[in-house]
Amino acid sequence: DLIYDRRAEGYDPLQKLMALFEGATTKSLKAGKAEELAALPLEERLKRRIIDGEKNGLEADLSEALQSRPALDIVNETLLDGMKVVGELFGSGQMQLPFVLQSAEVMKSAVAYLEPHMEKSDAEGKGTIVLATVRGDVHDIGKNLVDIILSNNGYNVVNLGIKQPVSAILDAAAEHRADVIGMSGLLVKSTVIMKENLEELNQRGLSADYPVILGGAALTRAYVEQDLHEIYQGEVRYARDAFEGLRLMDALIGVKRGVPGAALPELKRRRVPRREPALEEPQDVGRSDVATDNPVPAPPFWGTRVIKGIQLKEYASWLDEAALFKGQWGLKGDTLQSEGRPRLRGWLDELHTKNMLEAAVVHGYFPCVSKGDDLIVLDERGNERTRFTFPRQSRGRRLCLADFFRPEESGETDVVGLQVVTVGSRIGEETAKLFEADSYRDYLELHGLSVQLAEALAEYWHARVRSELGIAAGDPARLEGMLRTEYQGCRYSLGYAACPDLEDRAKIAQLLEPERIGVHLSEEFQLHPEQSTDAIVVHHPEANYFNAGGRS
Incomplete structure (x- = not known):
């Protein structure tokens, strides 16, 4: 009606x-x-509490259950059954990640309540896995989600943290008599480290002792289950997410203990025979067709400046909510509005009232020229200060990032912007406290928000750079247009396709001295704290994101 x-x-x-x-x-x-x-009924009620993530009344129900059943039976026959349903709902798309973590929080609370009523042998778990983010990689959110799901499904998890060398991983595996080793990493370089780690296990004769589960954004199933499987003399499998890690752990432990019907999933088969790439002599393909007669803007100053104490209200409006809600928090559908926005407002208020953010920027403008695939940064007398070498596309327009700057032979000098931004280390410390306190959903949300706020600060500052260079007249009126880079120029972060060499961060650090805002570069060229980003800022009107692939 x-x-x-x-x-x-x-x-x-x-x-x-x-x-x-x-x-x-x-x-x-x-x-x-x-x-x-x-x-x-009591058993169904306990199971429902796990599925719904409902803590209120949990202890009273557990106390009642203990009057008629051993604690271990309650865990194995009721609570883990609830977590199994949670996994099935997540796998079928009927439950979203934040609610999975709420269920895990209730599971953790229930087990903590029951532990004093268990024999020591009861609490040993279904099996043990050593988890680590590999050497040189500071990203741990994916690994910690695996920890949460496995530990709340009856497994003992030894979580070593980030930047772990293979020796530390193997020492922990021996000390804790691990059944499985899990390695994680976000960086492309981490995939190489994982390969080296598997080769080290082979050399030590440990491959038969330790099946390995690998995960991380840079990995693919084909790379792990074809290329790395051919190298490793034991079992190695790829886990796309925490619940696939759980299924693999169940299968590996089942096979090891001879459980009837237990079997590992089939490996991804290679569709075409592997061929070694043909080695070709590098060819000088020359410069692309990028214009060299565009106006060169005059910067407001030469050298660097430090800006501290940037208020949240200045850059919060640059937050990419879609990336936060969908990519970081795992929300979709109606929950984007019903859960995402109210919780975001709550977090922004808390960040402000608890003073968790220490937003700061160091940026600068430098004279430069290009020569072939190189960008040459000059000093005030026109002498070379440092140079960056970028890959060039082997086909198509044959673009190279250096092409967006005046060539040396033109006799003209161009300008390049560099920036490093951070929201500080305090928010990362608060995130770690949430993980230690088993506040899983809050941990996921605060970590994701901190990462996206660093990106928002970088976007905000890039807009300011465009304004200072006098090229902001065509900036779009809405944030959506900004996020689609519908403006003049481009901000290139190191590690991506156009400028993949992380070692170049050392050159940016030498020029900008980011330690002045509390940002430090690790031996593996990672920025600390994690909630920091760097960029090469290009003013050329044709500059945009492109995939250079590799040097031709």
Whole structure:
């Protein structure tokens, strides 16, 4: 009636609809849910608490269950059954990651309550895995999600943290008598480290002792289950997410213990025979067709400047909410509005009131020229200060990042911008505390928000650079256009396709001295704290993102 506007004398469908919800409040809805739970049999009620992520009343139910059943039976036959349902719901797309983590929090609380009632042998778990982010990689969110899911499904997890050399991983595996080793990494370079680690296990004769699960954004199933499987003399498998890691762990332990019917999933088969790439002599393909007569803007200063104390309100409006809600928090559908926005508002208020952010920028403008594939940064006298060498496309326009600057032979000097931004280390410390406190959903959300706020700060500062260079007149009016780079120039972060060499960070650090804002470069060319980004800022109107592949 409301949709078709079927109003009549004395009848308003909107009023009728509102009357259905008269007296309904959040408190009454929660009370109704509690009554619904209370009506269930005890075992079903405990299982439902895990699935729904409902802590209220949990301890009373566990206390009642202990009167008739051993603690270990409650865990194995009821609580883990609930977590199994959670995994199935997540796998089928019916449950989203934040709610999975709420279920894991309830599971953790339940096991903590029951542990004093277990024998020591009861608490040894279903099996043991040593988890680590590999040497040189500071990213740990994916690894920690695996820790959460495995530990709350009955496994003992030895989480070594980030930047772990293979020797530390193997020492921990021996000390804890691990059944499986899990290695994680976000960087492309980490895939090479993983390969080296597998070769080290081969050389030490340990490949038969330790099946290996690998995961991380830079990995592919084909690379792990074809290329690395051919190298490793034991079992190696790829886990796309934490629940695939759980299924693999179940299979590996089942096979090891001779459980009837236990088997590993089939490896991804190679569709075409592997061929070694033909080695070709590098060819000088020359410069691309990028224009060399565009105006060169005058920078407001030469050298570097440091800006500290940037307020959240200045860059919060640059936050990419889609990347935060979908990419970082794992929300989709109606929950983007019902869960995402209210929780984001709450977090932004908390960041402000608890003073968790220490946003700062160091940036600068430098004279430069290009020569072939090189960008040469000059000093005030026109002498070479440092140079960056970038890959060039082997086909198409044959683009190279150096092409967006005046060639040396033109006799003209160009300008390049460099920037490093950070939201500080305090927010990372708060995130770590949440993980240690088993506040899994808050941990996921604060970590994801901190990463996206660093990106928002980088976008905000890039806009300021465009304004200072006098090229901001064509900037789009809406954030969506900004995020689609519908403006003049481009911000290239190191490690991506156009400038893949992370070693170049040392050159940027030498020029900008980012330690002045609390950002340091590791031996593996990673920025610390993690919530920091660097960039080469290009003003050329044709500059855009492109994939250079490799040097031709």
